[in-house]
Amino acid sequence: MLPRPLDILAIAAHRDDVEQTCGGTLLKMAQRGHRTGILDLTQGEMGTRGTAEERAREADRAARILEVCWRQALDIPDGRVENTWENRLKVARVIREQRPRVVILPYWQGRHPDHYTASTLGYEACFLAGLAKLDTGASPLPDADVLPRAGNPQDVPPDPAVTPHRPFKIAYATLYYDVRPTFVVDITEQFETRLQSLLAYKSQFTDQEAGKDDFPAQAEIRARIEAMARFYGMLAGVTYAEPFLQKEVGLVEDLTLIPVKSI
Numbered sequence: 001m002l003p004r005p006l007d008i009l010a011i012a013a014h015r016d017d018v019e020q021t022c023g024g025t026l027l028k029m030a031q032r033g034h035r036t037g038i039l040d041l042t043q044g045e046m047g048t049r050g051t052a053e054e055r056a057r058e059a060d061r062a063a064r065i066l067e068v069c070w071r072q073a074l075d076i077p078d079g080r081v082e083n084t085w086e087n088r089l090k091v092a093r094v095i096r097e098q099r100p101r102v103v104i105l106p107y108w109q110g111r112h113p114d115h116y117t118a119s120t121l122g123y124e125a126c127f128l129a130g131l132a133k134l135d136t137g138a139s140p141l142p143d144a145d146v147l148p149r150a151g152n153p154q155d156v157p158p159d160p161a162v163t164p165h166r167p168f169k170i171a172y173a174t175l176y177y178d179v180r181p182t183f184v185v186d187i188t189e190q191f192e193t194r195l196q197s198l199l200a201y202k203s204q205f206t207d208q209e210a211g212k213d214d215f216p217a218q219a220e221i222r223a224r225i226e227a228m229a230r231f232y233g234m235l236a237g238v239t240y241a242e243p244f245l246q247k248e249v250g251l252v253e254d255l256t257l258i259p260v261k262s263i
């Protein structure tokens, strides 16, 4: 069986970035019946706390909490996410295999170089994945029937590993950067579970001695996450929300149905 395409794929530099920036949205989309996925570019081997193996187990747990269908971490070095041809091909391969309609990328400005580089790298990979003549070096899936058969060539199912695909929509998760979002997603119902997905990274967020100056205590983490979610919720008149930015303008069919009160 060929894998079913994802509806939404969130791409981020580090395991736990997605949980912090758009985890509530992914959970909400899964609850609405969409197939969601997470691609982490690195495995977290440079982190002050925990090993890459520990973080892999925690990432699995977090993915289950957020009800995502698919999660993978690439082998790009942690702390050295670079927008190279090789890395773009790695991400383009995933885009072709998973065929998402929507891709969520980190916003293109920020404090951590891995975050803003992941944004450009992800965008360029989405573009490349749609180029008909681009060979990403992906081998055809073993169970994909790519050999031309006698008879009607339309009978041959396309092999997703090598068939070009470009997502329809790219949304940028802006939570890490102080920029006004173009839309927010109401995560009031998902807020608690999304917080649990972040706390599943016990190696990072359990109170401990290592990195105590860089990592806030757990009570403080909860307070900060709640404050951010409330702030973005308030902008749209809901309790909790996650912020996004799209480069395109919004398209409206009926003025009477535009949400968010003006006055």
Ligand SMILES: [Zn+2]
Pocket: 013, 014, 017, 112, 115
């Ligand atoms: Zn990060």
